[in-house]
Amino acid sequence: MSNELEAFVEYISVTRALSKRSVEAYRGDLNTLEDTLGKPLISIDSKTLFSALSIYKNKRTLNRKLSSVNAFFDFCYKSQFKDEKTKLKLSKIPKLLPKFISYKEIQSSLDLIDRSSWIGLRDYALIIYLYATGARISECLSLKSDDIDGEWLRIRHAKGEKERIVPIAKVAVEAVKSYLNEFKYENEFIWCNYRGENLSRISAYKITQKYLGVSPHVLRHSYATALITGGADLRVVQELLGHSSLLTTQIYTHIQKQNLKETVDVCHPMAKENI
Incomplete structure (x- = not known):
């Protein structure tokens, strides 16, 4: 494991205090890449990285690997190990609606x-x-x-x-x-x-x-769904769930939109009229 990668692992373990499970996931992803390519990850260009990661046909697995690399490069840039900021583009995958129960x-x-x-x-x-x-x-x-x-x-x-x-x-x-x-x-x-x-x-x-x-985890989705359908503001739900970005919480907007439509269909006098 390269010196930069060791420093990154120490950073996410101590400074960011990520769980042992998360630290091991990052370490495994990045260390495997270094071993496969035979040189420090910080010296590898984007094209070579994409080529090495092309073995992962599942887009969700691929994106996890890419996210690990991006987190490492971001750390290297902020720690001045790297002069240029590098960010690899994630694969687009269809958004799955969160499963919930009533x-x-x-x-x-x-x-x-x-x-x-x-x-x-x-x-x-x-x-x-x-x-x-x-x-x-x-x-x-x-x-x-x-x-x-x-x-x-x-x-x-x-x-x-x-x-x-x-x-x-x-x-x-x-x-x-x-x-x-x-x-x-x-x-x-x-x-x-x-x-x-x-x-x-x-x-x-x-x-x-x-x-x-x-x-x-479905109970977590069910909690958020109950709040949204009850009229809670999306930012309030973000705070309650502990999401660092509102983008993460926006997976529930489809519930909010559906709830608004159902409310109009039931309550507005013109909703049932034919023109």
């Missing part, structure tokens, strides 16, 4: 959970918490007791350690409290497995899959 579907599934044990109380609280906060699963699993203050939630473990404070529904707070009252192990983190150890991403996925048939 509150009624969630309520129906919650009724199926046996809450006679602390495991059942945990599953119930976890689903409610994810839907009530729109938190990423990584943020959720990093939750500690002192991160909940009344009906406010402090999320300190977001991407790049960007702290944000969001309101949390009282029903979610009460669900978490009920679960913790029955939880007999000692752990600073709230979400734990049956051994009292930190709950893993895979286990969290199995919980939401078991009761809802979806991944935890």
